[in-house]
Amino acid sequence: MDVTLNFEREDRDDTHTLLRIKGDVTIHTSTRLREQLKPLFTTKMQEVHVALDHVDFMDSSGIATLVEGLQWSRLTGGRFVLSGLKDNVKDVFSLAKLDTVFDIEDSTAA
Amino acid sequence: MDVTLNFEREDRDDTHTLLRIKGDVTIHTSTRLREQLKPLFTTKMQEVHVALDHVDFMDSSGIATLVEGLQWSRLTGGRFVLSGLKDNVKDVFSLAKLDTVFDIEDSTAA
Amino acid sequence: MGNPCIQDVSFPASESSHVGKLCLQLNCNSDCIHVLRSMVAVMTARAGMDELRSNRVAIAVDELFANIAAHAYGGKAGRVEIETCICDEAEHGRALVFDFRDFASVAWAGCLKEAANHVPDPENLCPGGLGLRLICKVSDHCEHQALEDGNHWRLIFNINDGENDGCNA
């Protein structure tokens, strides 16, 4: 039972980065996600990829943080991709009517 | 968050069987483990292998059930092997001074 | 309120009235979300709900708690009491009920129907304002009562029933 959120960052090159998240994204952890996410959006970054394969639970504060990510990506002109959403996480996106707003890939590319 | 215990049984042949457990073994679930385990010990069974790779937590009721397994194996003359114990599960076995009593393998053979 | 299955929020003295109930009192630290989620896991398992439904219950409970912490108590320490049980009502059938009690001076004065119907504009996304919408969408009944010394919220989830899009508050 883990009350913290863990991150793993992989840079494919200077312009493509992958952030793997492990844990639950809730009001308790979403500010940490925001801290990790924000610096990734620079004008030279073409793609920020967030892998959610190991996220078992996400509430609206997590979704709100990812909406911020989408806004940052629109400002910097890069792609913002989510992948590996578990069924229940997908469900929350669709309940929030945001499943079509995000760029969601089925599985996480290595 | 899962409040149940899940099992997967693989028979290598008539004399060797593997039981994979997934979940927490506690007073809430150990009777289900006992139900799954007991019928495996027959006189023709040479090895009963219990894979604990996906067990995150085990309390004394789980250990007590495995002690019963050891007793059944002694009665039927077969080998009783445990494998894939996570550090914290190993810790409970050693706190109970039972780590040397069981036949414990590091990783689960396929 | 007047729901016959829910007693007073304070813990009843007699044991029998307590069978099957879980009552938690805590300070609204955000890490307590984990305790709430385990309560939901236990109660939805008892109710025989599947994983997806259980997650939806968890979302509603999580969002309600988050709102109390953020808006009723403004992010400061504040006491919250949560009570959950499975009730059997002749009229409505079996239901999973969560009662939240806070002691905040801020009372919710909005309209749940409006919150429930708020749909995000993809061109003009705003990161907030999702919580109440989710609560209303996944619960079969959501209700708020302003008390003299705080608030009482109740979430009801029907058992053995399809998902419900409405919000009856």
Place this chain on the structure above:
Amino acid sequence: MGNPCIQDVSFPASESSHVGKLCLQLNCNSDCIHVLRSMVAVMTARAGMDELRSNRVAIAVDELFANIAAHAYGGKAGRVEIETCICDEAEHGRALVFDFRDFASVAWAGCLKEAANHVPDPENLCPGGLGLRLICKVSDHCEHQALEDGNHWRLIFNINDGENDGCNA
């Protein structure tokens, strides 16, 4: 008892005395172990304990609850109140404390020291009798008090301290 950090088991009216505390009342169904474990996870994270230590705290709390359910209440429904907090005592430093209150007519009358020192005989294994030994081994202090209408157990885990093999009861 007389530990200054623990108030009465009943929930105090004033808010400030409650900061950082988690109080749970439940019926001793075995599935509630999950709720206890999440309380342990939250409190050990607050205490900065590592995974192994957190698991040891979870074991002690689990075993104590299991014993109350099995032995004090004999497997029948019964009310249990659990309270946990982190206390700072001038004398002993910071500690994580768990208080268990039951209302059973069966009172524990054994000797914790004996239970703590029970070592299994590999030739003559017996599946039971492990719980108290584990509790005493992993807690820094374990204490029992028979009350007029039940039992009070207290487990104390020192924070920032090495593991402790003794049982001070």
